Amino acid sequence: QLQLQESGPGLVKPSETLSLxxxxxxxxxxxxxxxxxxxxxxxxxxxxxxxxxxxxxTTYYNPSVKTRITLSVDTSxxxxxxxxxxxxxxxxxxxYCARQRHSGSYHYWGQxxxxxxxx
Amino acid sequence: xxxxxxxxxxxxxxxxxxxxxxxxxxxxVGGYNSVSWYQQHPGRVPKLMIYEVSSRPSGVPDRFSGSKxxxxxxxTVSGLQAEDEADxxxxxSAGSNVWVFGGGTKLTVL
Numbered sequence: 001q002l003q004l005q006e007s008g009p010g011l012v013k014p015s016e017t018l019s020l021x022x023x024x025x026x027x028x029x030x031x032x033x034x035x036x037x038x039x040x041x042x043x044x045x046x047x048x049x050x051x052x053x054x055x056x057x058t059t060y061y062n063p064s065v066k067t068r069i070t071l072s073v074d075t076s077x078x079x080x081x082x083x084x085x086x087x088x089x090x091x092x093x094x095x096y097c098a099r100q101r102h103s104g105s106y107h108y109w110g111q112x113x114x115x116x117x118x119x
Numbered sequence: 120x121x122x123x124x125x126x127x128x129x130x131x132x133x134x135x136x137x138x139x140x141x142x143x144x145x146x147x148v149g150g151y152n153s154v155s156w157y158q159q160h161p162g163r164v165p166k167l168m169i170y171e172v173s174s175r176p177s178g179v180p181d182r183f184s185g186s187k188x189x190x191x192x193x194x195t196v197s198g199l200q201a202e203d204e205a206d207x208x209x210x211x212s213a214g215s216n217v218w219v220f221g222g223g224t225k226l227t228v229l
Contacts, residue, residue, distance in 0.1 A: 039220075046122070046208060046220060046221070046222050046223040047157070047165065047208050047210075047220045047223070048220060049210070049218045049219065049220060052216070052218070060216035060217065062217065063217070096164070096165075100218075101170070103152075103153045103170065103171050103212070104151075104153040104155060104210060104211065104212045104218050105153070105155035105167060105170035105171065105210070106155070106157070106165070106167060106210075107167050107170070107176065109164045109165060109166075110164075111164060112164060
């Protein structure tokens with residue numbers, strides 16, 4: 001059974017960089033059949049896709065964060081990562097990693113990591 | 120790209136059917152057979168209920184069904200049960216490897 005687990009600091013200061021890693025077990029980030037995605041949910045609000053990465057390192061970003069986001073994948077560690085720079089309070093959210101079919105659907109999700117942006 | 124439009128709320132009595140809409144444009148919902156639907160109970164991880172407009176993952180009851188007409192996709196829940204009370208989100212491709220969610224609909228079972 002595929003499992004995903006987010007990890008990283010829960011508190012980030014304004015203007016600094018948010019960093020999260022998603023560790024995958026029961027499957028391989030090196031699979032050609034899927035993308036690996038990050039989705040966030042601000043407290044009390046809806047879901048927002050922020051980016052996806054293919055095992056080759058090809059990335060796809062939400063235009064709303066395109067200038068601040070970097071996704072990377074490490075097939076040797078079976079992990080993929082998110083970096084979001086110049087964060088503000090508006091980036092406070094529960095960040096989910098997920099496995100995404102090429103058609104776009106997210107079949108497996110991590111438990112989510114709450115990241116708060118505050119000084 | 121803009122978020123897909125969903126009604127903020129929907130409701131129905133146990134046993135009834137309710138349909139939640141997800142309206143986009145010809146650049147997203149209308150242009151691709153990639154609409155998916157997610158159920159999220161409070162404090163829980165979203166769960167995939169429908170993918171590629173009308174396909175159901177294994178384990179999802181057949182009370183849940185999806186369809187699309189033009190730029191609007193729909194999720195229908197038949198035979199409403201108390202445990203169906205949750206938030207529901209649609210998602211679609213918006214082209215050029217960009218994906219977008221709807222704003223979410225809170226389903227209340229009366």
